[in-house]
Amino acid sequence: MLPNIEQPMAREQGIRVISMMYNLIGRHDLAMSYVEQLINEKPSVSAVCAAHQLRSTALYSSGRSEEFNSKSAEGLNYCSEQNELLWANLIVALQARSLIDQKKYEEAVALLTSRYQYAAESRYERLLHEFNGPLAQAYYGMGQITEAKKHALIVHGAIKQETLDLPKVEALALLYQIAKTEKNYQQALEYHEQYMAAFTAYMDDKSAQQMAYHTAHSEILAQNQKISLLDKDNRLLQLEQEALKHQAAFNRLMIAALVALVLGLAFLAYRSFIARQRFKALAEYDDLTAISNRYHFSASAKEALALCEKGQLPAALIVFDLDHFKQINDQYGHAAGDWALRQTVDTCRNFMRNNDVFGRIGGEEFSILLPGCQSDKAHLLADICRDAICSIDTAASGYEFKLSASFGVTSAEISGYHLTKLIEDADTAMYQAKQLGRNRVHFFQG
Numbered sequence: 001m002l003p004n005i006e007q008p009m010a011r012e013q014g015i016r017v018i019s020m021m022y023n024l025i026g027r028h029d030l031a032m033s034y035v036e037q038l039i040n041e042k043p044s045v046s047a048v049c050a051a052h053q054l055r056s057t058a059l060y061s062s063g064r065s066e067e068f069n070s071k072s073a074e075g076l077n078y079c080s081e082q083n084e085l086l087w088a089n090l091i092v093a094l095q096a097r098s099l100i101d102q103k104k105y106e107e108a109v110a111l112l113t114s115r116y117q118y119a120a121e122s123r124y125e126r127l128l129h130e131f132n133g134p135l136a137q138a139y140y141g142m143g144q145i146t147e148a149k150k151h152a153l154i155v156h157g158a159i160k161q162e163t164l165d166l167p168k169v170e171a172l173a174l175l176y177q178i179a180k181t182e183k184n185y186q187q188a189l190e191y192h193e194q195y196m197a198a199f200t201a202y203m204d205d206k207s208a209q210q211m212a213y214h215t216a217h218s219e220i221l222a223q224n225q226k227i228s229l230l231d232k233d234n235r236l237l238q239l240e241q242e243a244l245k246h247q248a249a250f251n252r253l254m255i256a257a258l259v260a261l262v263l264g265l266a267f268l269a270y271r272s273f274i275a276r277q278r279f280k281a282l283a284e285y286d287d288l289t290a291i292s293n294r295y296h297f298s299a300s301a302k303e304a305l306a307l308c309e310k311g312q313l314p315a316a317l318i319v320f321d322l323d324h325f326k327q328i329n330d331q332y333g334h335a336a337g338d339w340a341l342r343q344t345v346d347t348c349r350n351f352m353r354n355n356d357v358f359g360r361i362g363g364e365e366f367s368i369l370l371p372g373c374q375s376d377k378a379h380l381l382a383d384i385c386r387d388a389i390c391s392i393d394t395a396a397s398g399y400e401f402k403l404s405a406s407f408g409v410t411s412a413e414i415s416g417y418h419l420t421k422l423i424e425d426a427d428t429a430m431y432q433a434k435q436l437g438r439n440r441v442h443f444f445q446g
């Protein structure tokens with residue numbers, strides 16, 4: 001990845017330095033990737049020429065000779081056309097080295113000498129020894145020892161003592177070889193010692209550079225690993241968050257489902273309650289008059305009688321039956337009969353207390369249990385009811401007819417607290433009332 005440097009100049013110089021460093025430590029592939037970027041971006045002519053020179057160095061050093069030949073020629077043309085002669089000649093020096101590697105010494109000498117004047121006049125030390133070094137090698141290869149020695153000595157003498165680079169090491173090696181060939185062993189020994197010292201220092205320098213690169217590289221790798229771990233943590237947190245969101249959505253759904261279920265069950269329970277109430281009402285109450293039917297009247301009356309017996313309280317029971325009801329039905333119709341039954345019940349209910357038990361125990365036969373009531377009061381109530389029934393105005397039924405009822409009354413004092421016996425005795429009294437001419441109250445005599 002290219003360094004993220006905003007300033008164009010700083011970016012261009014940064015890339016050049018990085019490429020140079022990569023070339024120095026032998027990472028020519030990385031150096032290539034950086035300089036290709038500069039060549040494509042074309043920030044300035046000198047930057048592109050520097051990049052061409054760095055690309056040629058990388059290709060030459062990595063042994064990619066065919067690519068080196070074409071790309072270095074391209075770089076040389078460009079830099080020459082643009083009059084960037086320093087970079088052009090540094091590329092020439094590399095081409096000369098390549099020719100020497102191929103033992104094309106004459107071609108190398110011809111190439112370097114054709115541009116030597118510029119190098120010499122530039123007074124740029126690096127260019128000078130980049131020319132003289134290869135020239136010494138080429139002349140040595142051609143057997144021209146004097147020329148070789150001359151150029152090697154220029155390199156040897158021109159380079160400051162403290163600077164160490166490949167041309168100096170190569171020049172010392174060459175001078176050692178020449179001194180040995182000349183049988184100047186004392187001189188050869190001195191050059192050899194210098195060569196060994198320079199070579200060792202050069203290698204140390206290179207190792208230090210590589211070490212620095214590897215340290216920096218390891219640090220970058222460690223940083224990248226940290227970043228990648230943080231990324232993973234981050235992703236994990238995101239996943240956890242998503243899982244929590246899904247869980248919350250699921251919980252909401254479950255709660256909604258539970259609420260719907262509870263509401264559904266509550267609705268079903270309510271409907272079942274209403275249905276039960278309706279069944280209970282149907283089972284317990286007479287649907288025509290809405291008072292207790294025989295079954296429910298019996299149950300309620302028995303409960304009330306048990307309490308009276310337990311508390312030694314009085315109780316009385318009335319049974320009454322409409323007179324000649326069959327005639328009403330026959331004469332005015334069943335609907336008029338029904339109307340008469342409802343009116344009778346509504347009329348009598350007006351005179352009853354809350355704890356009195358009123359029920360329809362037969363077709364047109366009714367019974368009233370009066371807990372805590374003495375026989376005289378029961379007799380009085382029966383008479384009030386009888387009178388009220390007689391007074392019912394039947395015009396609202398659509399017909400005018402006479403309504404009356406016969407009443408039989410008994411008490412627990414006479415008949416005991418058993419309902420069956422009480423009804424039986426009151427019934428007996430009621431039949432006696434009928435026999436005595438109807439529309440009257442008769443008390444059971446025992």
Ligand SMILES: Nc1nc2c(ncn2[C@@H]2O[C@H](COP(=O)(O)OP(=O)(O)OP(=O)(O)O)[C@@H](O)[C@H]2O)c(=O)[nH]1
Pocket residue numbers: 288321322323324325326327329333334335336337338341362363364434
């Ligand atoms: N409209 C109507 N008539 C009913 C109902 N239940 C019974 N009845 C009628 O009540 C009549 C009772 O007649 P009976 O038992 O002969 O008695 P009655 O005509 O009242 O004569 P007494 O009791 O002797 O005065 C019958 O005709 C039944 O059909 C009812 O719910 N509605």
